[in-house]
Amino acid sequence: MVDQGTTAIPHANPANPLDHLASRRVALVHEWFGATGGSENVFRQISDLLPHAERFVLWKDHDATEPNLRESWLSRTPLRHTKAGALPMMPLVWRTLSRERFDVVISSSHAFAHTVQLGSPEQTRYLSYVHSPARYVWSPDFDGRGSSPLLALPRRILQSADVRLSRHVHSYAANSQEVRARIARYWRRDAVVINPPVDVDYFASAPAADQGQTRDYLLGMGRWIPYKNFDLIIQIADAAGLPVVIAGSGPEEAALRRAAERVRVPVTFEVRPSKERLRQLYWGARALxxxxxxxxxxxxxxxQACGTPVVGLRRGGLLETVVDGETGFLVDSLDPRSFVPPVHQLRELSPDRVRAHAAGFSEQQFAARMAAWIADALR
Structure with a gap:
């Protein structure tokens, strides 16, 4: 049976509800720390709420410049170079992280960080913000790294360990309704939903020259890996008869460039665009x-913070971030022809409405909701 927990976010008090933690020992825990990424940004935002906290990570990538991170003993082994190889060791690492004891431990988890223990559950309060239960352990249909039949037994062992070693967690927060449902299905626990912080102020405040672009192309942005469907994005643009810009980077680059040669519309590749360039691309696009x-x-x-509507799948996080028919259009099929009618309806949408919707996912909103959840969980 799913544990019953608080699912509504209480409103934060005008005074900082976390002031009382200044005199308590607090630890913040994250998986491996890369140079960029959404989960790393969440960890930074939580750190800003609790600047006196000790911060632990499995390891820090060599190109990551984040200061004051305490790395685990795993960082001194060759396993730091292979996340998949390190995975079976992670539960052990989190249980042997440090001999120090803390009053409050908050984990930022997308693998096994939520299993960390830095004090007995009777004396230490454990909270965990979950980006997702480990996909390669629980959802191999999402992540091919765990899909091999040879890994079926190791996955079952890790699933059992994941549940057993996380029973001490007092409160969970999930980054979306999608992840909340997985937490309930896999761990039999409830969670508060706190969407990740997005720097909407930066993207909304583009220079006038960027805002005045003609919006004459479609845009695909992200990591160029198979499940992101960038080959489908190229096909959608071709079916709609519109140019497309493919922004990002990844191992599928060569395959995507070959796919671009087979279509009739112009395909432009923007490799590793800067944040400033990405903002320009958003403002110039007819749709993402x-x-x-x-x-x-x-x-x-x-x-959406740039007033750019989204045309995407009616699944997962888009059900929370896109208002169908108002800030974009959601499609049920992966047939590229299914995306053509929505693309031709984009002129019906109000950019002001699109931007206003994005404001609800700001860093300020995240900070208020996170602080309220932590304060409520520690009562």
């Missing part, structure tokens, strides 16, 4: 194409 099932999806919110 997002035919992918994501847990949440920060990119669609960034696009």
């Amino acid at each position: 194409l997002f035919p992918v099932h994501e847990d949440f999806g920060i990119i669609p919110v960034e696009a």
